[in-house]
Amino acid sequence: MIAIIKYNGGNVSSVQNALNRLNISSVITDDPEQILRADKVIFPGVGEASSTMQLLKEKGLDILIPTLKQPVLGICLGMQLMCNGNEEGNTKGMGIFDISVKRFPPRDLVPHMGWNTVSEQGFSLFTGVEKESDVYFVHSYYCELSDFTTSVCDYILPFSASLQKDNFYAVQFHPEKSGDIGSRILSNFIQL
Numbered sequence: 001m002i003a004i005i006k007y008n009g010g011n012v013s014s015v016q017n018a019l020n021r022l023n024i025s026s027v028i029t030d031d032p033e034q035i036l037r038a039d040k041v042i043f044p045g046v047g048e049a050s051s052t053m054q055l056l057k058e059k060g061l062d063i064l065i066p067t068l069k070q071p072v073l074g075i076c077l078g079m080q081l082m083c084n085g086n087e088e089g090n091t092k093g094m095g096i097f098d099i100s101v102k103r104f105p106p107r108d109l110v111p112h113m114g115w116n117t118v119s120e121q122g123f124s125l126f127t128g129v130e131k132e133s134d135v136y137f138v139h140s141y142y143c144e145l146s147d148f149t150t151s152v153c154d155y156i157l158p159f160s161a162s163l164q165k166d167n168f169y170a171v172q173f174h175p176e177k178s179g180d181i182g183s184r185i186l187s188n189f190i191q192l
Helices: 012-021 032-037 049-059 061-067 077-081 179-190
Strands: 002-005 026-029 040-043 072-075 083-086 097-103 112-118 133-139 141-143 149-155 157-165 168-171
Touching: 002 012, 002 032, 012 026, 012 179, 026 032, 032 061, 040 077, 040 179, 049 061, 049 077, 072 077, 077 083, 077 141, 077 168, 097 157, 112 149, 133 179, 141 157
Parallel strands: 002 026, 002 040, 040 072, 072 168, 083 097
Antiparallel strands: 097 141, 112 133, 149 157, 157 168
16 A cells, blocks of 8 residues: 655645556555555655654654655655755644755745656656656755765756655655656565
């Protein structure tokens, strides 16, 4: 079973629809027991960091997610909340990735929205994906480059397009909105 973490995020249903197109069944849930029993967990995200973290805390998911042992995929805000902290709302994250999330300068060029190239793809989610592929981004904050960085995008400055540590995988872009490439990335995650 694939569990998609429910927390009133804007793209939860679109992630489930993308999995449905791949004939992969999933459940949208905020039940800790159901999440613990899942084979894989997807932590999607569209929204504001501090209010989303508050919703996670109300269900104890901020404590649960970092303890998960199965493969976990964070998407967009999900990726950012897996980091130490976020400048958006001065939000303390879950600390899975020991990096900070910062706002793009200058303000008149954000959000970063649309298709952009991902390079230096270096982990199993990109198996079968051509180098220098374009994926779909919508974000105003970015994860710094670090030892956890597995692909890079350049918008104003280079930033982590994806991260990986142990069983935790994360992408800043939206695979559910990235056409065939996004479908391949989701399928690769399911096959981990």
